[in-house]
Amino acid sequence: PHFSGLHSLTAAASPFSDVNAPNQPFVIGVSGGTASGKTTVCDMIIQQLHDHRVVLVNQDSFYRGLTAEESKCVHKYNFDHPDAFDTEQLLDCVLTLKSGQSVQVPIYDFKHHQRSSDSFRQVNASDVIILEGILVFHDQRVRNLMNMKIFVDTDADLRLSRRIRRDTVERGRDVSSVLEQYAKFVKPAFDDFILPSKKYADVIIPRGGDNHVAIDLIVQHIQTKLGQHDLCKIYPNTYVIQSTFQI
Template sequence: MGSTTPVEYLFESSTKAHFSGFRMDGMQAMNSQVGQTTTSVNENVHKQPFIIGVAGGAASGKTTVCDMIIEQLHDQRVVLVNQDSFYHNLTAEELTRMLKHGKAVDIPKYDFRSYKNNVSRRVNPSDVIILEGILIFHDPRVREMMNMKIFVDTDADVRLARRIRRDTGEKGRDISMVLDQYSKFVKPAFDDFILPTKKYADIIIPRGGDNHVAIDLIVQHIRTKLGQHDLCKIYPNLYVIHSTFQIRGMHTLIRDAQTTKHDFVFYADRLIRLVVEHGLGHLPFTEKQVVTPTESVYTGVDFCKRLCGVSIIRSGESMENALRACCKGIKIGKILIHREGDNGQQAIQLFRPFLCF
């Protein structure tokens, strides 16, 4: 790592400010500036991400292990932060970011050819944050943040062979330079600083990405931890629609500032209809037999009761068309909630008496 950028810190404790950088310099001053934005303890309990540290020697397969974990989770709530992104000092603006508080951050991308951070990538709040780097376990303040610590243990000869292929192919270095750097800096640094941190690991993965059994077990553990804060387990009558690429694509369109009003309405209606159809699937049914045109008997289901809709003005009105499209002739009543004066008391007004009961 560059001498001007000690790899020290990524996140502060849950009751302090949280930054996107690995530095601790000026921490006390920064805490006083952002203290007003700190959320309550109860809010932090629900927002705290599950932080995983992945360490190991250079070319040990750390990134491959991280990519396999993310791929198996099939969840957009996982983000990877590479230690290599912080080779240089962060700007004052970057130091004021708060990823662990549920805010997006811009993380620089280091170019090994030009030795500069040329571009940045936006990292959004996530339920799982994976920190990957050779010295991730070096600082005890960083280790204390981690819920799981993984050390990728790969044979030194394998790591050297991978490093030669990577540095000559991706970084444009000749093999003599790679071997000279390895013998003078990489191997001594691994023996003195990286290998001793292996004792802090909760899980050691031999052979890196080739160890599919270990990665499968890790993924199952992460899924279990994520489920501990699942609202469905807190509220038994709450159902969550499984996210698909189609649903995420429509969410992307309606959130895009460049989307036209017509397209916004079209894709919003599609999403609302999916919600209505999914909700109808959880209503009580009774078994019913019908005779088909081919005179065979089909055993299906029928609604137990007559249905009505209740629309809470104004946002609820945007869902009425989808409900009517799914339930022919359904009666819809409206509720308006508004404040009475400045005393904060709320009054409820009913429109269209519910004659459908």
């Protein structure tokens, strides 16, 4: 290969480099059932990593907009199935962020089940990328981009009660429609897709956001890893040798 400097070496090496390559953002996947406390866990991690640039990317942003036909019977649409998401676009987005470039993330409207046609959220390059969602461990290619995988494990009765509260209070739904959707789609998809993806987790957090010890341990680990990345930036020779080994 024809390398002309450190920069092109990085670019040429990136498709083959392992997920722990220095100088690349540290990617954390946070999964778990609906209303398990994923967002709370992410917020706590972000708060404690205040010295670093951290971005949160939610899998919800990659929901496909419903067609006119599907919109007519929303209650028949399965939002909990892996096919409800545009995984190719999610993959592209994480790859781009991981390569250090900024990206435009779609904006999804939960009320109308549509994507905004003209606005995006600009997400800039950062030290840590957190990818959160019920099915972020489903696709192997997305999983392979993660340096750390966290599964938030909260009892189903607690999750259901929180889901009822959230959908009625925040999303203007009535209890019976929430329960119907839960029995028809949410619970089966949890059993078929989400729970089986727990085996890919590096860390399983019981009780979600209430588990301060687990969050402290996770943050310590991330800080150690980021510190190692910084060392590689200070001693560029070490970095070059590592990159050369990966080719």
